[in-house]
Amino acid sequence: MELQAGEGRVIAAAGLGRVLVATAVSVERDAVAKAFGGFSPGPDDEALGVVGRAHPPPSSRLRSSGGDPHRPSGTTAHGGSGATARDRIDVIDAGVGPALAAASTASALTAAALQGTPYDLVVSAGIGGGFEPEAPVGALVVADEIVAADLGAETPDGFLPVTELGFGTVRHHPPEDLVRRVADAAGARTGAVLTVSTVTGTAARATALRERHPTALAEAMEGFGVAEAAGAHGVPVLEIRAISNPVGPRDRAAWRIGDALAALTEGFGKLVPVLESWNRHDQ
């Protein structure tokens, strides 16, 4: 299965709009949306470039055209006290890589805030590479740390993260309690999830990453960017990855994207009660 690059479109915007799930590409977006009952097109969605939407109609609708930032579009009434968790979950395909994921997520957060329906939680979600044997293909990983693994400088003595160069940050910490509850509900493992701009393709690179980050279970390409955007808005962040391939020697034919997407749907399907009951102000 081929993944198409994301276009930053919101396909599932509904109800209270409190949780933003940022995937990279459309098949990941659809896999997450499926967990909340799937989405059907609304009457004017085609004109808006929206692929589909949840029920009831969205409180806010965002779209992007080309490389333009998201911008608010039509506004409709949102669900009241009877709104369910799925009414509060928006799913976007924010694009591949940390930079586009950060830009798309920040745009969605800003638009929601300007519309008076800010998000309480951002979730970076999708497929990822797993460090074996702890995170085999098909497993689900919830990040207890979201780490920018290649943000720094190479030196003759090895890699230096930007923090050791005196600036920036290289890790974000999702709320501990939420990580535990989400992992328990979804049957997921917890560990660091690395964000890389280059997919690991050799055993040597996999070993080097694991030596530098002994608690790492997975690598992907967006989590840190999504977390930076969430952090800039003061919103907590989670990262959830379904493992499609081992981190190691490149063997693209062996990627099990379909299995990973199915695991993503199944995992998110178990999260509704957790997301419904979690209150960021308890943290």
Ligand SMILES: O=C(O)c1cccc(C(=O)CC[C@H]2O[C@@H](n3cnc4c(=O)[nH]cnc43)[C@H](O)[C@@H]2O)c1
């Ligand atoms: O085939 C390639 O060489 C290739 C290069 C860049 C990206 C891709 C994707 O299809 C990645 C899409 C998506 O999947 C995540 N992902 C999945 N496995 C890994 C991995 O082992 N390392 C890093 N990222 C991974 C990633 O978050 C991308 O958004 C293919």
